[in-house]
Amino acid sequence: MVLQQAPQLETERLILKQFTLEDFPALQACWTDPEMVKINGGEVPTGEAVWARLLRYIGHWQALGYGYWAVFEKATNLYIGAFGFQDAHRNIEPALPYPEAGWTLIAQSRGKGYANEALEAILHWADTSLSSPLCCIIATDNQRSSYLAERFNFQFDSDVYYHGKEIRLFIRPFPSNPRQSMS
Template identity: 45%
Template sequence: MTAPPILHTDRLILRAHAVADYPACQALWADRQVVRHIGGSPQDAQAVWFRLLRYAGMWSLLGYGMWVIEDRATGALLGEAGLLSAARGLPELDAVPEAGWVLGRQGWGQGIATEAMAAILRWADAHLDAPAIRCIIEPDHDASIRVAEKLGFVPLRDATLGAKPIRLFERHRALL
């Protein structure tokens, strides 16, 4: 697979990133409030550009990756969600897709991350040969922990990534 399929939910369109998304992605990843639990540092223009290129590469090489979360009603880019392989050096993430999501402030508190990731996990259960999917969340990021729990993720263990504490979560493949 070289490009993500387009997924639809009641409120969202999940689609491939495009070059035209670069300004919106740049604004998303430059927002200190957005990244405070995702590495903690805003990303510069080059880092965001390389991020978009990595997204395309994951689809090309792995058959899974990240989607743009687009508001069906307005077309606005609300965030990103999907599956990744980030070579983080954590053995629990080796050879297992890692779920990830990020929303701009306009999408907070509306169930957008849960809705997007539920569609992605349904797609993964039907198309990937992965017995489990894992994710990492900072222990004090209550909103993302609630999303993970709603999606069926359970705590696996606490660890550190760099010097920051994280919690690993796991979700087993749903039987279709």
């Protein structure tokens, strides 16, 4: 069995690469940042939960052939976030119909256009490597993420409930010409 790794992607200012165990401190700092905690339901994740997330990020590539990339600023090699795809088997009704896109940025990296740059890179990869539409879920009050999703052709589908909270489900159709979808 050949274990698949995340392909390294590069943009003008970013490097997106396979998560490694050494990324745990940066991932934990990201997920326990007060602004991130607020966006994600108000509960500070334990080190155990962040460790499980890291292993999930790594394991998705090996099990499903897609997953999350660790995103670093080229100029500083600073970890700035995670972008990618997953099948988390979330307890959502109805079940999510396609690979779920997701993204996080550390607070000090917001407002620099990095989210646009990283999302464009992973969607280009998906358009040429996956063969299905994509979906994402976004908290109702997370306007930044909703705007970003809509900018990249994710279209509001419905409100769904997850962990007792209403969230928005967006669907991005598979492009009719994947090679030209991000032009």
